[in-house]
Amino acid sequence: MSIVMPVIIGAGPAGVRAAQALVAQGLRPVILDEGLRPGGQIYRQPPPGFKRSKSVLYGFEHRKAKAVHDTMQELLSQVDYRPGSLVWNAEGKTLDVLRDGVSTAVPYTHLILATGATDRVLPFPGWLTPGVYTLGGSQVALKFQGCAIGSSVVFMGTGPLLYLVAYQYAKAGAKVAAVLDTSRFGDRLAALPGMLRAPGLLAKGLYYMGWLRAHGVPLHSGVRPVAVHGGDRVTGLSYRQDGQTRTVDCDAVAYGLALRSETQLASLLGCQFEFNTRDRNWTPLRDAAGRSSVPGIYVAGDGAAIAGADAAELSGERAALALLEDTAAHYDAQRAQVLEARLAANSRVRDALERAFPFPVDWAESIADDTVICRCEEVTAGTLRHAARDTGAQEMNRLKALTRVGMGRCQGRMCGTAAAEVLAHAVGRKPADVGRLRNQPPVKPIPVRVVCLERPEKVST
Amino acid sequence: MTQRIETEVAIIGGGIVGASAALFLRRQGVPVVLLEAALCGAKASGVNYGGVRRQGRGLEQMPLTQRAHELWGQLPELIGIDGEYVRSGHLKLAFSDADMALLEAYRDRTRGFGMNLELLDRRALSQRFGWLGQNVAGGSFCPEDGHANPRLVSPAFGRAASALGADVREGVRVTSAEHDGSRFIVRAGDELEVRSRYLLNCAGAWAGRYAESFGEAVPETAIHPLMMVTEPLPVFMHVSLGVQGGGIYARQVARGNCVIGGGRGVSSGPDLARPGRANVGALMANATQLLPVLQGAQVIRFWTGVEGNMPDHNPVLGPSAKVPGLFHAFGLSGAGFQIGPAVGEVLSELVVRGQSSIPIDAFRIERYTDAAHGAVARPESVREQTLESP
Ligand SMILES: Cc1cc2nc3c(=O)[nH]c(=O)nc-3n(C[C@H](O)[C@H](O)[C@H](O)COP(=O)(O)OP(=O)(O)OC[C@H]3O[C@@H](n4cnc5c(N)ncnc54)[C@H](O)[C@@H]3O)c2cc1C
Ligand SMILES: Cc1cc2nc3c(=O)[nH]c(=O)nc-3n(C[C@H](O)[C@H](O)[C@H](O)COP(=O)(O)OP(=O)(O)OC[C@H]3O[C@@H](n4cnc5c(N)ncnc54)[C@H](O)[C@@H]3O)c2cc1C
Numbered sequence: 001m002s003i004v005m006p007v008i009i010g011a012g013p014a015g016v017r018a019a020q021a022l023v024a025q026g027l028r029p030v031i032l033d034e035g036l037r038p039g040g041q042i043y044r045q046p047p048p049g050f051k052r053s054k055s056v057l058y059g060f061e062h063r064k065a066k067a068v069h070d071t072m073q074e075l076l077s078q079v080d081y082r083p084g085s086l087v088w089n090a091e092g093k094t095l096d097v098l099r100d101g102v103s104t105a106v107p108y109t110h111l112i113l114a115t116g117a118t119d120r121v122l123p124f125p126g127w128l129t130p131g132v133y134t135l136g137g138s139q140v141a142l143k144f145q146g147c148a149i150g151s152s153v154v155f156m157g158t159g160p161l162l163y164l165v166a167y168q169y170a171k172a173g174a175k176v177a178a179v180l181d182t183s184r185f186g187d188r189l190a191a192l193p194g195m196l197r198a199p200g201l202l203a204k205g206l207y208y209m210g211w212l213r214a215h216g217v218p219l220h221s222g223v224r225p226v227a228v229h230g231g232d233r234v235t236g237l238s239y240r241q242d243g244q245t246r247t248v249d250c251d252a253v254a255y256g257l258a259l260r261s262e263t264q265l266a267s268l269l270g271c272q273f274e275f276n277t278r279d280r281n282w283t284p285l286r287d288a289a290g291r292s293s294v295p296g297i298y299v300a301g302d303g304a305a306i307a308g309a310d311a312a313e314l315s316g317e318r319a320a321l322a323l324l325e326d327t328a329a330h331y332d333a334q335r336a337q338v339l340e341a342r343l344a345a346n347s348r349v350r351d352a353l354e355r356a357f358p359f360p361v362d363w364a365e366s367i368a369d370d371t372v373i374c375r376c377e378e379v380t381a382g383t384l385r386h387a388a389r390d391t392g393a394q395e396m397n398r399l400k401a402l403t404r405v406g407m408g409r410c411q412g413r414m415c416g417t418a419a420a421e422v423l424a425h426a427v428g429r430k431p432a433d434v435g436r437l438r439n440q441p442p443v444k445p446i447p448v449r450v451v452c453l454e455r456p457e458k459v460s461t
Numbered sequence: 462m463t464q465r466i467e468t469e470v471a472i473i474g475g476g477i478v479g480a481s482a483a484l485f486l487r488r489q490g491v492p493v494v495l496l497e498a499a500l501c502g503a504k505a506s507g508v509n510y511g512g513v514r515r516q517g518r519g520l521e522q523m524p525l526t527q528r529a530h531e532l533w534g535q536l537p538e539l540i541g542i543d544g545e546y547v548r549s550g551h552l553k554l555a556f557s558d559a560d561m562a563l564l565e566a567y568r569d570r571t572r573g574f575g576m577n578l579e580l581l582d583r584r585a586l587s588q589r590f591g592w593l594g595q596n597v598a599g600g601s602f603c604p605e606d607g608h609a610n611p612r613l614v615s616p617a618f619g620r621a622a623s624a625l626g627a628d629v630r631e632g633v634r635v636t637s638a639e640h641d642g643s644r645f646i647v648r649a650g651d652e653l654e655v656r657s658r659y660l661l662n663c664a665g666a667w668a669g670r671y672a673e674s675f676g677e678a679v680p681e682t683a684i685h686p687l688m689m690v691t692e693p694l695p696v697f698m699h700v701s702l703g704v705q706g707g708g709i710y711a712r713q714v715a716r717g718n719c720v721i722g723g724g725r726g727v728s729s730g731p732d733l734a735r736p737g738r739a740n741v742g743a744l745m746a747n748a749t750q751l752l753p754v755l756q757g758a759q760v761i762r763f764w765t766g767v768e769g770n771m772p773d774h775n776p777v778l779g780p781s782a783k784v785p786g787l788f789h790a791f792g793l794s795g796a797g798f799q800i801g802p803a804v805g806e807v808l809s810e811l812v813v814r815g816q817s818s819i820p821i822d823a824f825r826i827e828r829y830t831d832a833a834h835g836a837v838a839r840p841e842s843v844r845e846q847t848l849e850s851p
Contacts (some may be wrong), residue, residue, distance in 0.1 A: 089735065089736075089738055090737070109709060268735075369781055391620065392620075395566070397503075398616070401507060401612035401616070402612065402613065404716075407762075408692075408761065409692055409761050411762060440735070440762050440763055440764050441736055441741070442763070445759035445760060446759060447757075447758070448691060448755045448758050448760055449745070449749050449756050450742075450745060451742075451746075452745070452746075
């Protein structure tokens, strides 16, 4: 049997469970993670020295968080874990990995991409005012640094995370000025039968809402953002509800409309993509086990499609089993079936969640011409619309070429989805029909002075 | 069902060459159908470095590049936008006395072509361009060369042609082109059949296959110049930089990003290329050496493109040696953005008047098709310039 040199990118729940399954069969995967400590997004650990307990940090999830952290701790001697490592390029069977200013080539025979997700950013007037954060970002501040983004915070957007983070902020002592949900109460009612499949999740959600209400936090549904007020700093937020415009005072806004999969590496590696209607985004094509269209490359967790932390653990393990199967190593076929069944059940819950907290499909038409969509390049919605009208641009890469949208530091990772929504609306197409931005290295900006070591290092197996 | 169109001129390829040919033909009222597999200006013409320079070109390209220089000066009238074209000056650096001597010789030989090359020694350089690295020996400055934004310019040629009535069809891939004795028949699968009196082969890196299908096999290859761009930086450099002998080139756009090229990407299929891990490290290292200010900057993107290349780095431009009415314009060898508009104009002249007002003999396809008979004549060249040093 030829040597198997597996590499896992991402040490979140998906990556950790994948590593565990590989180690169980005697493999020694390399784990590359940009973060400094394992846990990924949801189970992100504060820097050493921070004293808040896991139950305070992760709430109901603290046992799961502990389990993931402990698993990684136990694995440390059996894996080649490299924190603080940014995979900035991928080509053929080699990754370029930047760590401490030096880039090394890391070869692999099999690769599990467990790269997670970032917030889906959908701008609205005033979103660039200091004090406006993405919902996930506001949570990172709390989890990682123990800081709140403000002392009086409005949470706006939709999705289960909205109520969770608001709750976490309130528990941590911040004033939650309001929770403004873009979905309607009726949406959640309609999704109720589906949500009953996941009573635990439902109960938690209801608990957060109930707790917030009981502590005097105003919760509003069916809202649309109008504008953030303030110059140097947020002073308030106005929104529309039932045809009325209301304003709420606050010094910070956390805004979030679900997540967007981090798929650059899959794209650089030539994986085929499909339009995932539930995520309203392009995600790598994969089979039920997580095999991508490229042999030897597997996708798991939120980087494959948004499915949440529990599913990330399941899909990470499932992808590892697929890897084992494909390398003719022993793998537990029965376990694989169990995992697939659980993932399928989870997927049905996801469907219900999407119904409960739907994407505001009127976002693109409602956004004013002067709202900045791409903040790196300061490209407004109006510029995008005019380019579509005046040049006949119908496709994202052409729009990018003509307007610079997505040409800045984030290379479209942040503004890409919003720009696609604006373009699709402007040309009367579906978001699926305007294509996706071509990805090129680096995945994130890297210093020009980076030293690239020429010779691929040897991977210990 | 196949759609059939009759026209005067059919063009394969909507790069800067094909699209400007369409534009100049329409200016003279000639019916044109342009077929572009992707989008106009989506290939080499839209992704290149953006160098608009005459300096460094071989003597045989001088008349063409001069005419192009005039056309670039009329860009807004031609295509309706300024395309971020600036006559910033083009500074070609020498890192040794030997290279400096070559720059001097080049200046002497190209006198009379209006480039007004100005030789600068080390001291003059550091006075005028203090941001340059220390190890420069000297340079040659061409004040009216410059740069433009290819992403904007090249698609605009297609739109301008279309606005003047050219039938520009994007997303239409030509699958065969032949001549039935009286007309050209150009097909795009079963969808479309264009019949025309003239055919312009402007298919860039893919043009060699059409030449070959008309019995004129040429050694066109594909190259993939490697590019990178930094985050926006405070503006420090207005000129476009090249280096004698090639290797690296750099400019800064109004927004502040530095665009830097050098080395090669890799092919990833017949139609695509990617930056490739092999050369990005070298490019970064060379960049910080050339421009020490980049030490603290970040790269936000690498990219490349697919460009047709000829062994002598000159295009194939002119009538087919085999089929009357067929004109070739391809293989611009990494330096066709600047001359593109003039090449398009030449093609329109060949169609309308049967001859070009600019000497293009050096670019005849016969220099390759006759090669088997030992007749290949390499024009006397001053090609210190390589395609890698716009
Ligand atoms: C900011 C944020 C907060 C969230 N909070 C919650 C929450 O409270 N509750 C909840 O249920 N869900 C939350 N989610 C969703 C949750 O992150 C996921 O469901 C879960 O973490 C997915 O696990 P994963 O293993 O797929 O990815 P992640 O946990 O996101 O882990 C991915 C890891 O890959 C690394 N990585 C990505 N790209 C590279 C690269 N190129 N090079 C090196 N490393 C790379 C990342 O740094 C990260 O450590 C949050 C998401 C985000 C973005
Ligand atoms: C990265 C890079 C940097 C460069 N830098 C510079 C520079 O700084 N300065 C400079 O002067 N030059 C530069 N060049 C060269 C310059 O870009 C090219 O010489 C020029 O764009 C060629 O134009 P073209 O129209 O011949 O080719 P292209 O722009 O490639 O156009 C050919 C078109 O034909 C189409 N086509 C092909 N096959 C078919 C088919 N079967 N049916 C229909 N359509 C078809 C293609 O889709 C394509 O759009 C650079 C090139 C690259 C790639």
